[in-house]
Amino acid sequence: MRKFLNGLYTLGGWLGAGCIAAICLLVVSQVGLNLIDRIATVTTGHAIGMTIPSYADFTGFLLAAGAFLSLAWTLRQGGHIRVSLVTSHLPNWLQSWVDIWCLAVASAVTAYFTWYTALLVLESWHYHDLSAGMIAVPLWIPQFFMFFGLLILTVALIDDFVLSVTGHLPVSSRKAGTEDVTGNEEGI
Amino acid sequence: MPELFLALFLLILLFALLAGGLWVAFSLLVVGMAGMALFTDAPLGSVLATTVWGASNSWSLAALPLFIWMGEILFRSRLSEDMFAGLAPWLTHLPGRLVHVNILGCALFAAVSGSSAATAATIGKMSIPELKRRGYPESLILGSLAGSATLGLLIPPSIILIVYGVATEQSIARLFVAGVLPGVLLIGLFIAYVTAWSFLHPGAIPEEKVEVSLRGKLKGLTLLMPVTLLILGVIGSIYSGIASPTDAAAVGVVLSLGLSAWSGTLNRQNFIEGLLGATKTSCMISFILVGAAFLTVAMGFTGIPKMLAVWIGGMGLSHYTLLAALTVFFIVMGCFLDGISVVVLTTSVIMPMVEQAGIDVLWFGIFVVIVVEMAQITPPVGFNLFVIQGLTGIDILRIAAAALPFFLLLMLGLALISIFPQIVTVLPMMMGG
Secondary structure, three states: OOHHHHHHHHHHHHHHHHHHHHHHOOOOHHHHHHHHHHHHHHHHOOOOOOOOOOHHHHHHHHHHHHHHOOOOHHHHOOOOOOOOOOOOOHHHHHHHHHHHHHHHHHHHHHHHHHHHHHHHHHHHHOOOOOOOOOOOOOOOHHHHHHHHHHHHHHHHHOOOOHHOOOOOOHHHHOOOOOOOOOOOOOOO | HHHHHHHHHHHHHHHHHHOOOOHHHHHHHHHHHHHHHHOOOOHHHHHHHHHHOOOOOOOOOHHHHHHHHHHHHHHHHHHEEEEHHHHHHHHOOOOOHHHHHHHHHHHHHOOOOOHHHHHHHHHHHHHHHHHHOOOOOOOHHHHHHHEEEEEEOOOOOOHHHHHHHHOOOOOOOHHHHHHHHHHHHHHHHHHHHHHHHHHOOOOOOOOOOOOOHHHHHHHHHHHHHHHHHHHHHHHHHHHHOOOOHHHHHHHHHHHHHHHHHHOOOOOOOHEEEEEEEHHEEEEEEHHHHHHHHHHHHHHHOOOHHHHHHHHHOOOOOOHHHHHHHHHHHHHHHOOOOHHHHHHHHHHHHHHHHHOOOOOOHHHHHHHHHHHHHHOOOOOOOHHHHHHHHHOOOHHHHHHHHHHHHHHHHHHHHHHHHHOOHHHHHHHHOOOOO
């Protein structure tokens, strides 16, 4: 079970990273095609008109999928920002209550959010909602990744909540407060 | 006046949740939900899902992970060493000598990276040990680094301007271009300060014994060439309208990978670490952004921002009084919150008030970013201070004290763009596309 869950979170992180790499590839390809078009316009007088159909839509879908799929993994990495100014000065026993409280609130909010996202996906599927671009993508497909990412996040939060209730230090609090010199997670 | 109590209640709730250690994104979501559930009949769950979906799939927001990734790649490359070696021969004759490497190094890195913490880390890891070894005064090293690294926020590409642009539906390209001149202005102020300080403290700046030949200077230029081309490529293509910020960011990632490969620092591990780091940071920011998008919609339902706008409008404050009050408010908020959170709270709640007062939304974006820059170097929560503490082990209060002159210079910059708003608006007005 432990192995499966950890695998699930990591998978989400890797898929998120894959989405970002895919965005880069997609946009660069389109820029390359634009460039060829421009050269063609200059040399032959008219553009070939090469575009990746609906590439802006796909970029947006990949962006949403990437962000939501990596939510749980980012949580486990201590990547989500929180204010530790007050809580870090509390005695240990109180800090574990703070962890329990935060994880309980976050789990409840995410579960609620996931439920209504599932309804949104079902609705899009039911009414055959399509994206507006040249390639009309059924919206439930990209929305499903948002739902799935939120579902993993719900699981990760409950997972951590159980850990904190049973007297352990939740994974999401382990890295918090340690300053990462790369400038990764803190300050923008 | 029930709205007033409502607003007060939500404000207290927000700060209680934040201080209690709940993640920023969740705090925004909870406050939005509370506002809607308690004071409107709108269908909460479906508004939440629809708003968040609408806010998260966006073409212009795609510039965010790409620019973050670009910074991650360059952080892991040999860029900072090259910049130090390239800039140093040109600056040894200026009063203040190599302290200017901090300023110009940060300015150059800021022009390829959108984050001030990343700028502080990248430049600092090279310049702090080098300058210390040569005997430069510590407070000037730390202060100039902390201050100049905040330029990472203002000089395009800028993560925080992307956030502001997406949240206020402003053109990100225009915001980027608007940040250029104020950035140059601040660089000028910093350089002038260091120069003046060196005149007033003769002997504090160590002599550079090595005489730099012309050949050494030219060699320095060749080291600076790749980063200069990268900057011109990214900002030039946005300014001329050839490329949108997202296009420019994607090309920037590819060029940075090329640069990193060329200097021999690109390997499998570096590539993966950079990509995963970018994934984590952009996931965190995106989550805050969607939380803020929902909060904005929820606030719209409750009518609080409109009420606030009418209330402030009714007080008949002058432009400058309002801006001064906002500055104080932001600096206080910035003492406890990170820059992104300050910006998204601003855009969700006080934007209607700003527009009501007749303040240009584009100009206000630059104004907010400079205030957030100041917040980066004020304790107890100042992310540049944390980064420099991580690099040196020096207490953040001492770093903050060293950065105080630069804080005041940022304040001066803020006053200048308020008196001469053209510094911000002239370039976007001339821009192509």
